[in-house]
Structure formats: C-alpha cells, structure tokens
Amino acid sequence: xxxxxxxxxxxxxxxxxxxxxxxxxxxxxxxxxxxxxxxxxxxxxxxxxxxxxxxxxxxxxxxxxxxxxxxxxxxxxxxxxxxxxxxxxxxxxxxxxxxxxxxxxxxxxxxxxxxxxxxxxxxxxxxxxxxxxxxxxxxxxxxxxxxxxxxxxxxxxxxxxxxxxxxxxxxxxxxxxxxxxxxxxxxxxxxxxxxxxxxxxxxxxxxxxxxxxxxxxxxxxxxxxxxxxxxxxxxxxxxxxxxxxxxxxxxxxxxxxxxxxxxxxxxxxxxxxxxxxxxxxxxxxxxxxxxxxxxxxxxxxxxxxxxxxxxxxxxxxxxxxxxxxxxxxxxxxxxxxxxxxxxxxxxxxxx
Amino acid sequence: xxxxxxxxxxxxxxxxxxxxxxxxxxxxxxxxxxxxxxxxxxxxxxxxxxxxxxxxxxxxxxxxxxxxxxxxxxxxxxxxxxxxxxxxxxxxxxxxxxxxxxxxxxxxxxxxxxxxxxxxxxxxxxxxxxxxxxxxxxxxxxxxxxxxxxxxxxxxxxxxxxxxxxxxxxxxxxxxxxxxxxxxxxxxxxxxxxxxxxxxxxxxxxxxxxxxxxxxxxxxxxxxxxxxxxxxxxxxxxxxxxxxxxxxxxxxxxxxxxxxxxxxxxxxxxxxxxxxxxxxxxxxxxxxxxxxxxxxxxxxxxxxxxxxxxxxxxxxxxxxxxxxxxxxxxxxxxxxxxxxxxxxxxxxxxxxxxxxxxxxxxxxxxxxxxxxxxxxxxxxx
Numbered sequence: 001x002x003x004x005x006x007x008x009x010x011x012x013x014x015x016x017x018x019x020x021x022x023x024x025x026x027x028x029x030x031x032x033x034x035x036x037x038x039x040x041x042x043x044x045x046x047x048x049x050x051x052x053x054x055x056x057x058x059x060x061x062x063x064x065x066x067x068x069x070x071x072x073x074x075x076x077x078x079x080x081x082x083x084x085x086x087x088x089x090x091x092x093x094x095x096x097x098x099x100x101x102x103x104x105x106x107x108x109x110x111x112x113x114x115x116x117x118x119x120x121x122x123x124x125x126x127x128x129x130x131x132x133x134x135x136x137x138x139x140x141x142x143x144x145x146x147x148x149x150x151x152x153x154x155x156x157x158x159x160x161x162x163x164x165x166x167x168x169x170x171x172x173x174x175x176x177x178x179x180x181x182x183x184x185x186x187x188x189x190x191x192x193x194x195x196x197x198x199x200x201x202x203x204x205x206x207x208x209x210x211x212x213x214x215x216x217x218x219x220x221x222x223x224x225x226x227x228x229x230x231x232x233x234x235x236x237x238x239x240x241x242x243x244x245x246x247x248x249x250x251x252x253x254x255x256x257x258x259x260x261x262x263x264x265x266x267x268x269x270x271x272x273x274x275x276x277x278x279x280x281x282x283x284x285x286x287x288x289x290x291x292x293x294x295x296x297x298x299x300x301x302x303x304x305x306x307x308x309x310x311x312x313x314x315x316x317x318x319x320x321x322x323x324x325x326x327x328x329x330x331x332x333x334x335x336x337x338x339x340x341x342x343x344x345x346x347x348x349x350x351x
Numbered sequence: 352x353x354x355x356x357x358x359x360x361x362x363x364x365x366x367x368x369x370x371x372x373x374x375x376x377x378x379x380x381x382x383x384x385x386x387x388x389x390x391x392x393x394x395x396x397x398x399x400x401x402x403x404x405x406x407x408x409x410x411x412x413x414x415x416x417x418x419x420x421x422x423x424x425x426x427x428x429x430x431x432x433x434x435x436x437x438x439x440x441x442x443x444x445x446x447x448x449x450x451x452x453x454x455x456x457x458x459x460x461x462x463x464x465x466x467x468x469x470x471x472x473x474x475x476x477x478x479x480x481x482x483x484x485x486x487x488x489x490x491x492x493x494x495x496x497x498x499x500x501x502x503x504x505x506x507x508x509x510x511x512x513x514x515x516x517x518x519x520x521x522x523x524x525x526x527x528x529x530x531x532x533x534x535x536x537x538x539x540x541x542x543x544x545x546x547x548x549x550x551x552x553x554x555x556x557x558x559x560x561x562x563x564x565x566x567x568x569x570x571x572x573x574x575x576x577x578x579x580x581x582x583x584x585x586x587x588x589x590x591x592x593x594x595x596x597x598x599x600x601x602x603x604x605x606x607x608x609x610x611x612x613x614x615x616x617x618x619x620x621x622x623x624x625x626x627x628x629x630x631x632x633x634x635x636x637x638x639x640x641x642x643x644x645x646x647x648x649x650x651x652x653x654x655x656x657x658x659x660x661x662x663x664x665x666x667x668x669x670x671x672x673x674x675x676x677x678x679x680x681x682x683x684x685x686x687x688x689x690x691x692x693x694x695x696x697x698x699x700x701x702x703x704x705x706x707x708x709x710x711x712x713x714x715x716x717x718x719x720x721x722x723x724x725x726x727x728x729x730x731x732x
Contacts, residue, residue: 060359205354212729232726236668239354239725243665247357247648248641254359263640270637316630323624323633331618335437335610338639339370 001057005046006064012041013072019297025075026160030127035076035099043078047086048095054085059194059260063253066195067246070202070308073300075161077101077124079195084132087187090258091142091177096130100144103133103166104192104312108143110135114170115143119150121311125164126152130174133188140185143173157307159300183259184347190265192312194256197268198249200276200308203301204242207283210298211235215286231286238282241275248272255341263341266318273309273318280305322346356662359644360651366426373434376407381438389439390611390700393604394565394707396520397441398478404435405475410445411453412473418457418465419473425654429603429647436607443517443565448472450602451595452479452525456544459583459591464544468523482512482526482545482569483592489514490720492527493537493589497571499528506530506543506581508551508574516714518567519556521547527588540588543580550574561706594658599715601649601663606642606670608711609677612704613639616681619697628684635680638673642666661728664721671711671718678705 016034025031038044046062048054066079080102085095087102103119119125119133125147135141150166157163179185212235215226225231248268255261280302284291291298309315325346329337337343380403381389388395404410413428414420421427432449435442453472456464471477488495497510508528518524524545531539547554551574556564583591613635620628645666652659681701682689689702712718726732 208354208729212731215731226731229723232731233719233722235729235731236722236725239729240665240669243354243357243662244641244645244669246354247645248637250357250359251641251644254361267637267640270634271641274634315634319631319633319637320626320629321633322636323629323631326632326636327617327620327624327629328622329617330622331614334614334617334636338636338643339433341640 001061002064005043005057005061006068008041009043009065009068012037013068013074017072017074019073019300022073022075022300030124031075038074038076038078039098044081044100045085045095047082048089052089052094054089054095059086059253059256063198063250066198066253067202067205067249070199070304071206073159073203073206073304077128079199080123080192083188083191083195084130087132087134087142087191088144088175090180090183093142093144093175093177096132096144096174098130099124099128100130100132101125101128101147102188102192103131104189106133106165108133108135108168109137110141110143110173110176114172115145115168116170117168119166119168121155121163122147122166124162125166126154126162131166134179134185136185140179141176142179144175145171145173157311159303159307161304161307163311184262187260189312190260190262193269193318194249194252194260194265196308196312197245197252197265197272200272200305201242201245201249203305203308204238204245204275204279207279207298207301207305208235208238208242210301211238211283211286214291218288225286234282234285238279241278245272245275245279261341262346263322263337263343266322266346269313270315270318270322273315276305276309353661356652356659357645357648358651360647362426362430362647363424366424366430369427370430370434373409373431374438377434377438377440381440384439384441386439386611386615386696387699387703388441390703391441391443392436392439392608392611393446394443394516395439395441396443396517398444398475398520400441401444401475401478403475404442404445405473408473410449410473410475411469414453414457414469414473418469419471420469425650426647429650433603433607433643436603437610439611444478444520445472445475446604447481447517447521448477448479450604451481451598452523454598455525455542455591455595456582458594459542460544461579463579464582468544477523478517478521480515480517480521480524480547482515482518482524484514485511486513486568490717492592493540495527495529495540497526497528498532499530499541499543499576500532501530502575504578506576506578508543508545508571508576510571512569512571514557514566514714515569516566518547518569519554519564523547524569525582527592530585530588534586537589539586540592541585542582542588542591543576544582545571545574545576545580549576559710561703593660596716597649597653597658597660597663599663600667600721601646601653601659603643603646605667605715606639606646606673608671609674609704609708612681612700613677615697615700616677616684619685619687619695631680631684635673635677638669642670642673645669661725664716664724664728667716668718668721668725674711675708678708
C-alpha cells in the first residue's frame with residue numbers, strides 16, 4: 001500500500017504543484033481545481049474506515065503521502081483533511097464530503113446541540129466549507145462544523161497559507177459524536193503536530209536536494225562550491241537533521257495504530273521543528289543571494305519550514321509539556337519512560 | 352546513501368521480552384555502584400562483572416551457539432546493551448570484543464581463530480582492543496606505517512599504535528598493519544590478532560585530562576606472530592575495517608555516554624521544573640527518542656546484511672552532539688558548580704562528564720570525518 005500511495009501522489013503533486021502553481025496560490029483565491037484533482041485521487045478519505053466510505057488505510061501507510069505534500073509545498077489542507085476524516089471515522093461518523101480542515105487550538109463548547117466559542121489558526125478556515133473540532137468540557141465531542149456559519153478573521157502564516165480564526169455563536173454541527181472513551185481532548189493538536197512533522201521532513205528532503213544540486217552547479221574560485229569542505233559540512237548537517245525529521249515522523253506514524261502514541265508524536269514535532277530552522281538556515285547559506293530572491297523557488301520550502309515548525313505547538317511548547325512529565329517521573333522513571341514510549345503525566349496534560 | 356533507509360524498526364516482542372530480566376539483574380548487581388562510577392559508562396572496566404554477564408549469556412549473544420553465543424537477533428543484543436548503558440554498567444572490558452572483534456572474527460576469521468577466540472569472548476574471559484590510530488595517522492587512517500613482514504612462517508611486526516583504549520588490560524588487539532611495504536594509502540593493509548603478552552610489545556597508558564588512564568600507546572619491536580594471526584585476506588584490511596565501522600558508529604553507546612548525568616540532572620531539578628528546565632529536559636528527551644529509532648533502523652540494516660556506513664555516520668554525528676550537549680545544558684540549567692571533590696553526587700557526575708565530553712566526537716571517527724562521509728554519500732565529494 002505504502003509504495004503505491006507514494007508513487008501515485010508523487011506523480012499527482014508533480015503535475016499539480018509546480019513552483020509556479022504554488023506561488024500563484026499564495027495571494028490567489030482558493031484553488032478549487034487543484035483541490036478537486038486531489039479529492040478525485042481519494043487521499044482525503046484515506047484514513048476513514050472502509051465501512052464509512054474511506055480507504056481504511058493506517059497512519060503508517062500515509063506517512064509518505066504527507067512527506068510528499070511537504071516536499072511539493074502542496075498549497076492545500078490535504079494533511080488536515082486526512083486527519084479530520086480519521087477522527088470523524090474514529091468517532092463513528094462518516095467522512096466529510098468535500099474540503100475539510102481541523103481546529104487544533106481554541107475553546108469550543110457544545111451546549112443544547114449548538115457550538116459556541118473560538119477556533120484559532122484554522123488552516124484554510126476562510127476557504128474550506130467544513131472544519132472538524134473537539135469541544136471541551138466534561139464530555140468532549142467530535143463535531144463537524146460549517147465554517148460559513150462562523151464569523152471569520154483572516155490570518156496567514158509566513159508562507160501566506162490561510163490561517164483563520166473562526167468565531168462560532170450557537171452553530172449547529174453538521175455531525176457530532178462523543179470523543180471515543182479515553183481519548184485526549186487535544187487529539188487534533190497532537191495529530192496536527194504529527195502531520196506537520198512529516199510535512200517538515202518532506203520539505204527538508206526538498207531543500208536538501210536543492211542545496212546539493214546547487215552546490216554542484218555554482219562555480220566560484222574556479223570550482224563548484226560543493227567541493228569546498230565548509231559547504232560540504234554545512235550540507236551534511238542539513239542531511240543529518242532531515243534524516244532525524246524523517247525518522248521521527250516515520251516512527252510516530254508507524255506507532256500510531258488506532259490511537260496516536262503521544263510521546264512519539266511529540267518527539268517528532270520537537271525534532272522536526274528544530275530541524276526546520278537549522279535546515280532552512282543551511283539551505284539559504286548554500287544558495288547565497290539567488291536563494292533570497294522571490295524568483296528562486298527555495299523560499300517556497302523555507303517559508304513553510306518557518307511556518308510549520310510553530311503550528312500545532314512549537315518545539316518549545318511541546319518540550320515544556322514533555323519536560324514537566326519527565327521531571328514528574330523522576331530519574332528512576334526516565335529510562336523506562338523512553339523504552340516504554342510513555343510518561344504517565346504526559347497523557348493527562350491539557351493544552 | 353539514503354534518508355529513506357531510516358525506516359521504523361521496532362524491537363520485536365521476543366527481543367523486548369529480555370528487558371525485564373536484564374533490568375532486574377542490573378538493579379541487583381549494581382545496587383552499590385554510585386552515580387560517579389556509573390558515569391564512566393562504557394569506559395568503566397570491571398573484569399568480574401564482564402564474566403558475570405558472560406555467565407548470563409549476554410556477551411557475544413548474536414554469535415552462533417556452536418561458538419558460545421546464543422544465535423540471538425541483533426535486536427536482542429540491542430536490548431541488552433542499551434540496558435547496560437542506561438544503568439551505567441561497567442562494560443568496558445568486553446565491550447570491544449562484543450561489538451566488533453567477535454563479529455569480525457566470525458565473519459573473516461579462520462576456523463581455528465573462531466574456535467579459540469569466540470567461546471572465550473562469550474564467557475567474558477578474552478578482552479580485545481582495536482589497534483588503528485598511529486602517532487601520525489589519526490583521522491587519516493590510510494596513512495598508517497606500522498608493518499607486518501613475512502619471515503618464514505611468521506609475521507614480524509614493527510611500529511606503534513596510539514589512543515588504543517584498554518590495551519593495558521586486554522588480552523588481544525586486532526591491529527591494522529601494512530603488509531605490503533610498497534603499497535600506498537589504503538592498499539596493502541591487513542588485519543591481525545595480536546596476543547598482547549608476546550615479547551617485543553610495550554604498552555604505556557596515557558593519562559587523559561581527568562587523570563584517568565583508558566587509552567595507551569603500544570610499541571611493537573620485532574614482534575613475531577604465527578601465520579595464523581592474519582584475519583581474513585592479506586591486503587584486504589581496509590575493506591574489512593570499513594565494513595566494521597557501521598557497527599562501531601551506530602550503536603546506543605554513541606548517544607548514551609552522558610545518560611547518567613541526564614538522569615542525575617532530572618533528579619537535581621526535581622518534580623517542579625521551571626520553564627527553561629522543562630523545555631530543555633523535554634527537548635533532550637525528544638532527541639533521545641529519535642536517536643534511538645535511528646540507531647534501531649541502522650541495526651535492522653546491519654541485520655539484513657547491508658553496510659549502512661552513511662546512516663551510521665548520521666547516527667554518530669547527531670548522537671555525540673546530543674551526549675555533548677547534556678553537560679552544557681546541565682551547567683546552564685542549575686546553579687550547581689561541577690566538583691571533583693566534595694560537592695554533591697550531581698556536581699561530581701557533572702564534573703566528570705563535562706571533562707569526558709570532548710572525546711565523544713573524537714573517538715571512533717571525528718565529527719569532521721563523519722561530515723565528510725555524509726557529504727560523499729550526497730555526491731558532493
């Protein structure tokens with residue numbers, strides 16, 4: 001399944017998301033035609049159960065798909081839609097028809113059958129008709145909400161990707177179900193962190209390829225700059241961190257069975273976010289001034305790296321939560337926590 | 352080279368099943384060992400402890416049963432060695448034989464070498480050191496000059512090795528020597544098992560900056576080796592050495608050298624960390640979780656018979672950076688001065704690892720050499 005998925009989306013994204021097409025989306029309208037092509041591929045439904053019309057794929061099957069979405073700077077909420085439909089399926093709800101996104105942060109409450117409150121930094125929340133969220137309180141619920149019923153405040157990340165704040169006042173969900181028993185109320189924040197880690201890993205693979213190629217082409221002092229040890233060592237550092245981001249993401253996706261494994265997902269986001277800053281810095285250093293131009297496509301990846309590392313929890317935010325749980329476990333609990341893949345108080349902490 | 356070789360390689364349940372037994376044994380065996388001793392990590396030497404591990408079947412366990420091993424999987428061995436390292440067990444005596452010399456002899460050695468050495472390695476009775484670096488050949492290993500010349504049915508060895516960890520308390524050295532006097536660089540090199548009790552061998556410990564002696568200079572003055580001391584094929588020493596580097600560079604000892612300090616730091620900070628402490632402890636934990644996955648991915652590659660030299664270099668570079676960051680962060684996160692005498696346990700563990708840390712990115716291939724290997728794998732060299 002994995003190989004078939006990867007080769008299919010690689011061809012699809014290569015067709016759809018050329019650097020020119022990505023750039024055109026940054027200030028343009030919602031790219032409906034591009035979304036339709038992605039929707040026809042079936043991937044937004046990949047993680048929804050077969051019984052509800054999805055493909056029943058596992059997180060492990062789609063890590064490559066999301067890495068490739070990152071590598072091609074796909075200007076669509078495909079990772080968000082996959083996460084949204086996975087959660088709907090887990091709650092026994094049918095996948096959303098059409099484009100759908102997720103709310104990872106904010107405070108929503110469900111009372112008397114209607115939802116009120118704020119959803120923060122919703123990817124493409126001003127363009128996509130539906131959003132999946134988890135409401136707070138003693139009985140958290142998975143809700144599918146119409147974004148059109150919210151008052152929307154525009155926003156955008158460094159890569160000019162839409163990140164809207166949605167204010168709901170007594171809006172009836174399109175669908176709703178209790179959050180599966182024992183699931184954490186921040187599951188969308190956690191899932192969002194995990195998919196951003198994989199997108200970062202893919203984008204780092206992309207900038208590594210660009211930097212390696214450019215270092216082989218650009219001639220100074222009579223030879224390609226890639227023959228200078230100073231450049232070689234910088235690119236080696238970029239490759240190390242790209243490898244770490246890939247490994248951390250792959251491990252998190254593979255470990256996520258029916259549920260996301262919290263420690264793995266958090267470790268992936270922390271390591272990928274750290275790698276993002278280091279990798280973007282090296283890629284720009286290698287490319288010199290040309291990589292700083294709007295014309296060169298490097299910035300399509302680096303501006304996303306600078307965005308994605310902060311979204312669904314920054315490295316610092318997750319590190320603090322993890323660090324508090326590690327300290328609570330104490331020195332004797334440290335190594336068993338690493339080998340068991342869990343720290344007890346990490347499970348309970350709320351955003 | 353490929354980043355895609357870093358695939359998720361979980362420890363299989365049958366290997367994971369050993370963990371509790373190892374942990375229980377170590378809790379008992381190391382009950383009286385203080386953190387300052389545990390901090391020595393895989394430089395801690397205790398021949399009796401090694402023999403106890405041998406009795407348990409935890410040395411050379413991936414070697415075939417007919418040679419005293421357990422035919423265990425690479426993952427079973429991984430569980431054992433990471434538990435030993437995490438507990439700060441004194442594993443140095445048998446470490447190099449278990450990691451490197453045993454597999455090397457199994458792969459390239461003669462039947463006589465296998466029969467003589469492997470069972471004794473598994474029992475924790477034969478200790479090995481690795482003779483590679485020379486006074487003028489450190490990172491530039493291919494420039495070594497120490498030689499072995501044929502004389503009748505003997506090999507006569509002359510020259511000098513340096514920075515040889517444990518030479519002064521090992522029984523054998525696997526030495527890389529020049530067997531073709533007219534050869535250049537990495538041609539004409541061969542590997543030998545050198546009995547360190549032979550006449551003509553002088554071993555002088557070199558004190559490191561902490562005052563401890565782990566490494567040595569070793570002089571060979573017309574040392575006569577039997578023909579059977581040659582390992583593998585004459586002239587193929589470079590290829591054989593290169594093949595073992597992936598074993599040497601990807602294991603958990605490349606990121607767990609400071610684990611005792613990290614545990615001590617968590618204890619010293621306590622259960623109510625401030626924001627900076629929580630952030631840095633969390634970040635270190637995340638890096639450890641990821642490094643472990645990367646190391647396991649290379650283990651899976653090695654078990655499948657591949658030579659993941661590039662991937663191993665990535666693990667070692669990131670891993671040694673991690674274990675060097677720990678003393679720096681420990682110093683930054685708590686207002687506790689490192690102490691070599693007096694002070695608390697944490698202050699002494701900090702003092703020890705702060706001083707040891709520079710060696711982490713020197714031993715087994717420097718940071719610069721590793722980055723060169725990584726760049727070559729990317730097609731830049």
